[in-house]
Amino acid sequence: MRAYAKLREKPDMPWSLDEISQFLDQQGIRPSFQRLKIFEYLVNERTHPTADEIYEVLRKDIPSISRTTVYNTLRLxxxxxxIQMVNIEKNEARYDATLSWHGHFKCLKCGQVYDIEIEELKLGGLAGYQVLEKHLDLKGLCPSCCQGK
Amino acid sequence: MRAYAKLREKPDMPWSLDEISQFLDQQGIRPSFQRLKIFEYLVNERTHPTADEIYEVLRKDIPSISRTTVYNTLRLxxxxxxIQMVNIEKNEARYDATLSWHGHFKCLKCGQVYDIEIEELKLGGLAGYQVLEKHLDLKGLCPSCCQGK
DNA sequence: TCTCATATTTGTAATCGTTATAATATTAAA
DNA sequence: TTTAATATTATAACGATTACAAATATGAGA
Structure with missing residues (x-):
């Protein structure tokens, strides 16, 4: 996984459409308007949205956009x-433009998905296995939803 | 999570139907034949089957069994x-009668799901969160499928 | 044992997220 | 400009799961 965000001059600033366009080009992806906007949403909001959430938000800007385009683009x-897919919840694929190794926490009350920092992980008995993907998914109550529980 | 297996005299021996019947009773579950056989399959095979795999296997013993019963029973x-649900693969819920903390590895070639021992996990920034569920899911190639790759 | 209430099982239809398909529109190349 | 390749769109299809309602089995009390 490339942590491409770190190559940017100001990693925490929102990506401009120009920057996204260049980036997609570099990755061999033709930067159509729909693709730009979908990547923009993922990389600047970082809320781990579902395909349908992306569709509903972008519909305001691009009334002609179709669900299929969103799904096609995410697959591309x-x-x-x-990007990576986050399967913390059954029957609800989410998408994440952060590729560096981190975990996810889904609040069972408000439904929000948070990034979790993994300081150390030591696994046993993996000799002979070739690990290509790692996912750490937590569920529970987030700080705001714990309040006065 | 109760690691009930450890309370048994010989934790690695297969569970008898009598033992399962007693166990379900203790848990407030009436031990019908279908329930006995579904739990027996989960606890003695430990292959992390899908609902459909359980259905197809049990159909040989219980021709009248329906998919709905399998789903109902797993939900119960x-x-x-x-038991716990394993969502290592999108659109494919698997079920696991081992409740102690461990991870899962799915081989992308043969499809088998293995248990992985977690020696240490240290997370950051979880102050204020109440963690109720943890899932660690890996994908890649298992030792047999790596052979002479 | 019989009866009745309750719990369980079953088959079918419905649901929901996602994918397949095919027509249309857009872009790039000749 | 013409043509070919690519991208977008709407619709239909798919597959795993759930909802529903009827049928069956079970258990407690008379």
Whole structure:
């Protein structure tokens, strides 16, 4: 996984459309308007949205956009390995433009998905296995939802 | 999570139907034949089967069994917290009668799901969160499928 | 044992997220 | 400009799961 965000001058600033366009080009993805906007949403919001959430948000800007385009584009981004899929919840694929190794926490009350920092992970008995993907998914109550529980 | 297996005299021996019957009773689950056989399959095979795999296997013994019964029973077992759901693969819920903390590895070639020992896990920034569930899911190639790759 | 209430099982239809398909529109190349 | 390749769109199809309602089995009390 490439932590491409770190190559940027100001990693925490929102990506401009120009920057996204260049980036997609570099990755061999033709930067159509729909693709730009979908990547923009993922990389600048970082809320781990579902395909349908992306569709509903982008519909305001691009009334003609179709669900299929969103799904197609997300699959393209996955194939090109510039985003990852988050399967913390059954029957609800989410998408994440952060590729560096981190975990996810889903609040069972408010439904929000948070990034979790993994300081150390030691696994046993993996000799002979070739690990290509790692996912750490937590569920529970987030700080705001714990309040006065 | 109760590691009930460890309470047994010989933890590695297969569970008898009598023993399963007693166990379900203790958990407030009436031990019908279908429930006995579904739990028997989960606890003695430990292959992390899907609902459909359980259905297809049990159909040989119980030709009248329906998919709905398998789904209902698995949901009951989940509610009573005597099994856990494994969502390592999208659109493919698997079920596991081992409740002690461990990870899962799915081989992308043969499809088998293995248990992985977690020696240490240290997370950061979880202050204020109440963690109720943890899942560690890996994908890659298992030793047999790596051979002479 | 019989009866009744309750729990369980079953088959079918419905649901929901996602994918397949095919027509249309857009872009790039000749 | 013409043509070919690519991208987008709407619709239909798919597959895993759930909802529903009827049928069956079970257990407690008379």
């Amino acid at each position: 981004f996955l194939d090109k390995k510039i | 077992f989940l509610d009573k917290k005597i």
